[in-house]
Amino acid sequence: MDTAAQYVVQARGIRKAFGHVEALRGVDFEAKAGEVTALIGDNGAGKSSLVKVLSGVYVPDEGELRIDGKPVRLSSPADLREHGIETVYQDLALATDLTPYENVFMGREIFRGGPLAPLRLVDRRTMRARAEETFRGLDVRIKDQGAPVAALSGGQQQSVAIARAAMWxxxxxxxxxxxxxxxxxxxRSVLELIRRVADQGIAVILISHNMPDVLSVADSIQVLRLGQRVASFARGEAEVPDLVQAMTSGTPAEAKAS
Incomplete structure (x- = not known):
């Protein structure tokens, strides 16, 4: 099988400069379906710039993005939905006065009688049933589905945001x-949920500074330093000192992960 065909997302030779500052200098990156791919690097390594290229916030100066093997050009975050890509932001982007199921369908509400019905009444029963089905499939346990998100713990709020992304x-x-x-x-609960999302066949990109978390859940780890990918590790190939060394003194090299 063509190795490239296994990748859901591929970035090749991505370059992005801001004036005289080269944030990304020919970065390669890839993620496979059903796997958690961690993206790590010290501050200024280029992680945020690469993620913004992958999410359509930045258009790269050079390089190519492929989704399912097909070249794409993301010109805005709205393009992500068309390509079946969802993002869980650090601030979660939840409406805390709405319920979990309302957050899952926020901006994607279901209306009774369809979009052309004379009265556009939200079909809350169907929305709640579908959201609860997703929660059950991911083993997300929320005692009161009718309570506002503000009443949930931080871990449960994170779980709602992840379940929303996985659903779409x-x-x-x-x-x-x-x-x-x-x-x-x-x-621990959130890391287990991330694993369950990947087990559904979805590619997951995890950006984290927490090395133990990364090692516990990632199938592969890609390290950026000074705007370049300097190392890749498959599960079991690295420990925390290896990751730290790659982040602080790594040199550009071919990925070791197959």
Whole structure:
């Protein structure tokens, strides 16, 4: 099988400069369906710039993006939905006064009688049933589905945001620091949820500074330094010191992960 055909998302030779500052210098990156791919690097390594290229916020100066093997050009974050890509932002982008199921369908509401019905009444029963089905499939346990998101714990709010992304994603979910500011038990729960999302056949890109979290859940780890990918590790190939060394003193090299 063509190795390239296995990848849901590929970036090749991505360059992005801001004036005289080269944020990305020919970066390669890829993520496979059903796997968690971690993207790590120290501050200024280019992680944020690469994620913004992948999410359509930035248009690269050079390079190519492919989704399911086909070249694409993302010109705005709105393009992501058309390609079946969802993002879980660090601030979660939840409406805390709405319920979990209302957040899942926010901007994608279902109306009774369809979009051309004379009265556009929201079909809350159908929305709630579909959201609860997604929650059950991912083993997301929320005691009161009718309570506003503001009443949920930080871990449960993160779970709602991840479940929303998983429900709508066809190809890829990108997660930006999903365990930041969570306690030990909540972090473990969220990491287990990330694994379950990947087990549904969705590619997951995990951006995190927490090396133990990365090692516990990632199938592959790609390291950026000074705007270049300097190392790739498959599960079991690296420990925390290896990752730290790659982030701080790595040199550009071919990926070791197959």
């Amino acid at each position: 994603a066809r190809h890829l979910v990108m997660m930006d620091e999903p365990t930041a500011a969570l306690g030990v038990a909540q972090t």
